[in-house]
Amino acid sequence: MAETDFPTAIRDLRNTLRRITEVTDVEKLKAKIVELSDMAVAPDLWDDQANAQKVTSQLSHAQTELERLERLETRIDDVEMMVEMAKEEGDDEVLADATAEVASIHKALESLEIVTLLSGEYDEYDAVMTIRSGAGGVDAADFAEMLLRMYTRWAERRGWNVKVLDTSYAEEAGLKSATIEINAPYAFGTLSVEAGTHRLVRISPFDNQGRRQTSFAAVEIIPLLEDTESVDIDENDLKIDVFRSSGPGGQSVNTTDSAVRITHLPTGTVVSMQNEKSQIQNRAAAMRVLQARLLVLKKAEESAEKKALAGDIKASWGDQIRSYVLHPYQMVKDLRTEHEVGNTQSVLDGDLDGFIDTGIRWRNETAAEDD
Incomplete structure (x- = not known):
């Protein structure tokens, strides 16, 4: 990535993160964590094991979601600082590292952004x-x-x-x-x-x-x-x-x-x-x-x-959405999106994010x- 692309790339990362944060409603998420944390320390929580597992699971997921957003914000701040220092010192090696980090953050945000597209009546269940x-x-x-x-x-x-x-x-x-x-x-x-x-x-x-x-x-x-x-x-x-x-x-x-x-x-x-x-x-x-x-x-x-x-x-x-072909060639292909992968074993081992996100x-x- 050329040097002049960094300001644009970082600005795009911040805009994408802001959209995700707005849809997620961070303040509501924080309030939910407080509420679930209070429930999790209640002395009678485990009297109802099914409810206790539900509370602890929801708390864990909410905390993970908040930490992921905060970590991405920190990573964007860090890479911006990295670029500024590399430019001041003329360090091409650090600039190359910054390029890789920008690409990594972009990929993480793309995956996170998928959640913003889930607005169906039961999607959050x-x-x-x-x-x-x-x-x-x-x-x-x-x-x-x-x-x-x-x-x-x-x-x-x-x-x-x-x-x-x-x-x-x-x-x-x-x-x-x-x-x-x-x-x-x-x-x-x-x-x-x-x-x-x-x-x-x-x-x-x-x-x-x-x-x-x-x-x-x-x-x-x-x-x-x-x-x-x-x-x-x-x-x-x-x-x-x-x-x-x-x-x-x-x-x-x-x-x-x-x-x-x-x-x-x-x-x-x-x-x-x-x-x-x-x-x-x-x-x-x-x-x-x-x-x-x-x-x-x-x-x-x-x-x-x-x-x-x-x-x-x-x-x-006549009804299939995806084909997994192991012979005479190797390919997994989604027939709706045309998304395809040649590494069939990777897909069968659970590497489905590309198919699901594209879908x-x-x-x-x-x-x-x-x-």
């Missing part, structure tokens, strides 16, 4: 993700398990809490379905662009003739509702089954009937939970997810949009064009 194997037999079940690992690693890289709510294993390998809860501010808004059908092309490790196989998996994202935002459910509309939790290959991993399956008869919506320790806990978790899914259906009916929120996901040809920008641009 936690998320529940369900991954289901689709067409492709055992390869599809294996692909579903690969996606579960990919999203779990992506969330963990961000320091987001991931909780497995339910896993239904396929007979030979992989998963029929899995449901996870992801706790973080704007988890739903961030991940909602991942909803849709994902397609895998590779040489099947389950084909003794080594043939290429195409398989599909569906990803559904719904917001995890607050207790105050719920759909009234008539107990008479529910069919509740209890059964034993099972492991890979159908093996029993629980000797008691602690797993719960709830069917909402009017809509046919089915929710299963088996990863909590007791039937009561699994039932409570299943009801929360059922509430969220029924709200999605309600919103879709109200807006008359077939693919509102979670969408209508078939997990088959959020694409969604906002598309919405603006439709208005």
Whole structure:
């Protein structure tokens, strides 16, 4: 970067940070930290473990968000000072370091700026993700398990809490379905662009003739509702089954009937939970997810949009949003944004920020064009 670009670049960084700070509402964030800090030191906090975990998690995320904004402001101040000193001393090496730091700050701000684009009704909520194997037999079940690992690693890289709510294993390998809860501010808004059908092309490790196989998996994202935002459910509309939790290959991993399956008869919506320790806990978790899914259906009916929120996901040809090609070449490509990456292993290991950020920008641009 030429010397004359530094003042412009630094001014742009400050403007971007200011926009992010305004949207974040730092004063409100600080007040929230004070309130949560007071709650966190209450002597009876852990009498209700679920609420205690929610409070401590929200406090941690709020503190991290504030620290990140303050750290970026400090970095911009530091790089401005670095440039001034380097120019005074004619130190080209320090100027090169400053150039690299400006680029690094710009990248950090770009990622942070994505949050400012999340303004949907439920975008700031936690998320529940369900991954289901689709067409492709055992390869599809294996692909579903690969996606579960990919999203779990992506969330963990961000320091987001991931909780497995339910896993239904396929007979030979992989998963029929899995449901996870992801706790973080704007988890739903961030991940909602991942909803849709994902397609895998590779040489099947389950084909003794080594043939290429195409398989599909569906990803559904719904917001995890607050207790105050719920759909009234008539107990008479529910069919509740209890059964034993099972492991890979159908093996029993629980000797008691602690797993719960709830069917909402009017809509046919089915929710299963088996990863909590007791039937009561699994039932409570299943009801929360059922509430969220029924709200999605309600919103879709109200807006008359077939693919509102979670969408209508078939997990088959003609419906895919992203392709993961491992043979005859290596590429992951999003079919909506055209964003593509050649390092497929990196993506499957959780390097998804490029796809998600591009997807959020694409969604906002598309919405603006439709208005």
